[in-house]
Amino acid sequence: MKAMFSLAGWNWRLARRYYAILCAVFAVQQLAVLLYQTSRPTLLGMGLAVYYERGMQFPVFLAVYLAAGLLAGPAVNDWKRAKCSYTWLTLPLSPGLRLAGQVLTAAVLELGVVALQLALYLVYFFPVQVLESALSQNTLGAAMPAQSLYEQLLLNTSFYFLLPRRPLQLALLVVTWLASALLLSCVRLHRGWRRGAAVVIGAVCGVCCMVALQNEQMFARYGELNRSFPFWFYPLGIVLVVFSLWWALRAIRRAEPA
Numbered sequence: 001m002k003a004m005f006s007l008a009g010w011n012w013r014l015a016r017r018y019y020a021i022l023c024a025v026f027a028v029q030q031l032a033v034l035l036y037q038t039s040r041p042t043l044l045g046m047g048l049a050v051y052y053e054r055g056m057q058f059p060v061f062l063a064v065y066l067a068a069g070l071l072a073g074p075a076v077n078d079w080k081r082a083k084c085s086y087t088w089l090t091l092p093l094s095p096g097l098r099l100a101g102q103v104l105t106a107a108v109l110e111l112g113v114v115a116l117q118l119a120l121y122l123v124y125f126f127p128v129q130v131l132e133s134a135l136s137q138n139t140l141g142a143a144m145p146a147q148s149l150y151e152q153l154l155l156n157t158s159f160y161f162l163l164p165r166r167p168l169q170l171a172l173l174v175v176t177w178l179a180s181a182l183l184l185s186c187v188r189l190h191r192g193w194r195r196g197a198a199v200v201i202g203a204v205c206g207v208c209c210m211v212a213l214q215n216e217q218m219f220a221r222y223g224e225l226n227r228s229f230p231f232w233f234y235p236l237g238i239v240l241v242v243f244s245l246w247w248a249l250r251a252i253r254r255a256e257p258a
Helices: 002-039 048-054 057-070 085-089 095-140 149-155 157-161 167-189 193-222 233-253
Strands: none
Touching: 002 048, 002 057, 002 095, 048 057, 048 095, 048 149, 048 157, 057 095, 057 157, 057 167, 095 149, 095 167, 095 233, 157 193, 167 193, 167 233, 193 233
């Protein structure tokens, strides 16, 4: 276990600079987009939740989330073979522990992006509210009624996928988080056509997870499920995740990481 955590720490040390740049760019662009949305006369007084969703910030968050997971494998794909790849292939670890070290790094980086998004939403609420009140004073001659941060959290429908409200939803979010860490690690482990296949598998599993979360939400609210996807679509995601796990272990045993 100690060697597994050492591998995860090694990956973190190699990825931390790019991870910091990714998080900084994400934070700056989100502030710029929110301030721009706040300054639009047609959205005056709509609130932070509307500015966030009209600015397409949740798709941007998902892109950063996936990019963070992909940053978790520099020890596998670093070109300096004498320092990184050779050591990776000769670590005194079983294939399972090697994969676990990679998945652990990806999971931690992804969780950091989720925490960053929640923190940014809380911090940016205040400058957005100040700008909104100033624009309202200049345009309407009266300040907008004070908004509640709690209300803006509840009104943001995208945050349904970040803030669990029910035990089943929490379980699905944890499964999605761990599955994404595993699938993104598989993308880094494979090469050539196998990497393309791993990307396709990850995309299919991502759709399965999103549909499962949406169905949980619909069932909790309306007592019915979304029939757009057939029932076999959900077991397919489970089968693909299990297959990806076996395929990644096989790649490690065959010393395929490049």
